[in-house]
Amino acid sequence: MSTLSIPQFVPPASDDAEQLRKAFSGWGTNEGLIISILSHRSSAHRREIRKAYAVLYGEDLLKALDKELSRDFEKIVLLWVLDHAERDAVLAYDSARRWGPGDRALIEIACARSSDELFAARRAYHARYKRSLEEDVAAHAKGDFRKLLVLLLTAYRYEGPEVNLTLAKSEAKLLHEKIEGKLYADEEIIRVLTTRSKAQLEATFNAYNNAFGHPINKDLKSDPKDHFLSALRAITKCITSPEKYFEKAIRLAINKVGTDEGAVTRIIATRAEVDLKQIKELYHKRNSVLLVHAIKKDTTGDYEDFLVALIGEESA
Amino acid sequence: MSTLSIPQFVPPASDDAEQLRKAFSGWGTNEGLIISILSHRSSAHRREIRKAYAVLYGEDLLKALDKELSRDFEKIVLLWVLDHAERDAVLAYDSARRWGPGDRALIEIACARSSDELFAARRAYHARYKRSLEEDVAAHAKGDFRKLLVLLLTAYRYEGPEVNLTLAKSEAKLLHEKIEGKLYADEEIIRVLTTRSKAQLEATFNAYNNAFGHPINKDLKSDPKDHFLSALRAITKCITSPEKYFEKAIRLAINKVGTDEGAVTRIIATRAEVDLKQIKELYHKRNSVLLVHAIKKDTTGDYEDFLVALIGEESA
Structure with missing residues (x-):
């Protein structure tokens, strides 16, 4: 289940787009306004906002965000605004190109998505990078990992309940x-x-x-x-047990000497609308600390605020 | 290009369905009527006929054909009535289950289809067999062939013109x-x-x-x-060069001691609406014999008539 808190009456996408434009204009950027809008909109709403922004200002919202924001805050906002297939394509691309044996993004995309979601990511990869995902993974991963990952990512698993x-x-x-x-x-x-x-x-x-x-x-x-x-x-x-997997992944990312922001960003951005509620509960149970408190302790600034807005302040 | 000759005014699908029902009823089956309808309808028309037949008679046209027809004639008519994704799924299933190193159907499905067509076949495979295509191929093919075929069939190749x-x-x-x-x-x-x-x-x-x-x-x-x-x-x-590939494949199937009807059926059924015209031309050039004459020489009865109707009588 999702952890997003979405207002009962969501403003029209064109109003949100206008507010975002305001947040970008004048002296400095109004990060608070950006957070207050984007972190409280569903993926369907965000898609509409992106469309409305393009119509109103003739510019891709992602480009505008890219200009205005920076570092970890920028990374999570950009991932968040993308729809799930594009987001997976971006994550997979980054992982494939800088592949290392500790990489988890490709495994998550291959194993914690539905068959159709995984396929949608492969299709988005074509559109975005003019190549296939498997082509890049096969060219960058090595040895046994290559065999494993290419087959994992190209699978289109049957999803019925039948078991032999x-x-x-x-x-x-x-x-x-x-x-x-x-x-x-x-x-x-x-x-x-x-x-x-x-x-x-x-x-x-x-x-x-x-x-x-x-x-x-x-x-x-x-x-x-x-x-x-x-x-x-x-x-x-x-x-x-994807929730258990993600609870552990986020625990390791936080407990590292020097938080692994890449992993935190990826996990929160990809799970917020899927099963972050369960992950939060498992996290609390396993660590006797609320996930949101752990995140607050380990992150700062707008990045922290955005993560907290996605995870939700309320106790688990 | 297609070799089908489709009448200028195609009757409504419900009329075709009625005619087919007539062909099945009474003493014996009117194979000539079946051929005269189905071999002169596009895949879109055939889909409509199947729908109309189900609505009018509460029975799948494929089931009815299965009851009425037999042997090679039955095989080609059934393949022909299926839409291309289902047809590929059926062909792939048969090949995967009885896989041998000389098998060509899986290679053709993997390499002579567009990326989306190949994926559509994998999706149809789920629906029909409650398993994935790669699962069956991986379980039946052996050694190097397995490695090759699974990767070939699970590929989703980029299709843009960009070349490095x-x-x-x-x-x-x-x-x-x-x-x-x-x-x-x-x-x-x-x-x-x-x-x-x-x-x-x-x-x-x-x-x-x-x-x-x-x-x-x-x-x-x-x-x-x-x-x-x-x-x-x-x-x-x-x-x-898929056309060259298929010209040779059909030449070998015909010139075998004992025609390879399986290959002839598969190639004609899958290429008639794609590039059979070019394959025919290449065949004529390479063998100094019209494909339709070679087919007539090697086949008989309703099977022959159906093939000839799909290939077209006219000189290449």
Whole structure:
């Protein structure tokens, strides 16, 4: 569930566009006004505002924001104004071009979106970058990661509830064999993780737990510093419990020496309208601190204000 | 261009549906009537006829045809009545489940369709089989073929005209190195063939020819009996010159000892509304025989009549 607080009566998009224009004009920028509008509008509203702004001022709102804002505040506002497919395309592009084995954005886009959302991101990637997402990932990621990520990102998983329990058992056995043999990048592991439906994978992981006495994620922890193993864990978690995955991701981003603003920005901007409410609740439960307090402690200025507006002040 | 001859005044879909119902009723089936209607209707018309038939008789036209017809005639009529995405899904399903290294249907679907058509087939596959195409291909194809086919079928290639000539040269060199080393299933070869846009690949193959003095397809012929090499040649040809690819495919299907009806059916049903006119012309030029005459020589009965109606009697 979304954490956005949207006023009962949302002004017409053209009024919002006018207010934003005002925020940009004169001496300095009125960041407070920008925050008070954009952080309290749904994606459908934001799309309308962008359209209205283009009609009224002959300029893309994103260009105007890009000129007026800076640093982390700029990054989150720009991501926020984009619709979800474009936002994923931008995140994927940045990750593909500067790919490193610790990257999580590509895994999140591949595993914590619906099949159609993932495909919409690939389509937006064409329009924006005149190339395909898989082309850039294949050209930049290396070795086993390349195999894994390209298949993960090009998947169009079936989304029905049908589950084949016999298959789940046999593939759980297969996964266990490969994991026992430390063949983590074996093509059978990659095949199962990248092609089966999420419902089927959930059944397979349950069968794994039943047959071998521990969750697959535990068995993928033999070397906590191995980046490939950690990517596999992120994938299984993103597929089966995205909220838990994101709670942990944001916890790690905040608890780092020097907050990982990139991760905070990405997670808040992509989850605010999806499941940030659940993530907040899990965060509170797991850390005995409200997420909004943790964020306030670790960030400053307009960036902090924008994050807080998206997360919501109220107790979890 | 299409080879269909569609009457200037097409009857309303409900009239066509009624006529088809008549063809099914009474003693025996009136195959001639079925052929005279369905072979002279565009895919949009056929879709309307299917709808009208369902409304009028509460039965799917495909079910009715399935009951009335048999063997090769049935196969081509059923494929023909499906819209292109469903047809590709059916063809891909049959190929995936009975996959063998000589299979061409999957390569054709992956390489001789637009990116959106290929994606539409994957979507139709979900709806029809409650699974993903890549899931079935990955579960049935083996070894290097699996790697190649899954990436080929899950690609969503960029389709703009932009070409990077520097990249074309460097990837031509890369392909040449791998081919010289006989590393045909090297992941770099697979990466280039499965991710780059068709325009980019065309530039790469031209750069290859310029730099090394022969077309890449010649260099992929070191062992004409190697199925993987032959699949690579089919891919490069399907991407750069689909009509030439299909001319050859239909020539081989006809000239076989015992015609390969499966291939003839698939090619005529999938190309009749796309580029069968060009394929016919190439066929005539290459074989000094009209395609329609070759088909008549090799087929019989209603199947023959239906093929001839789709190909068109007129000289090439």
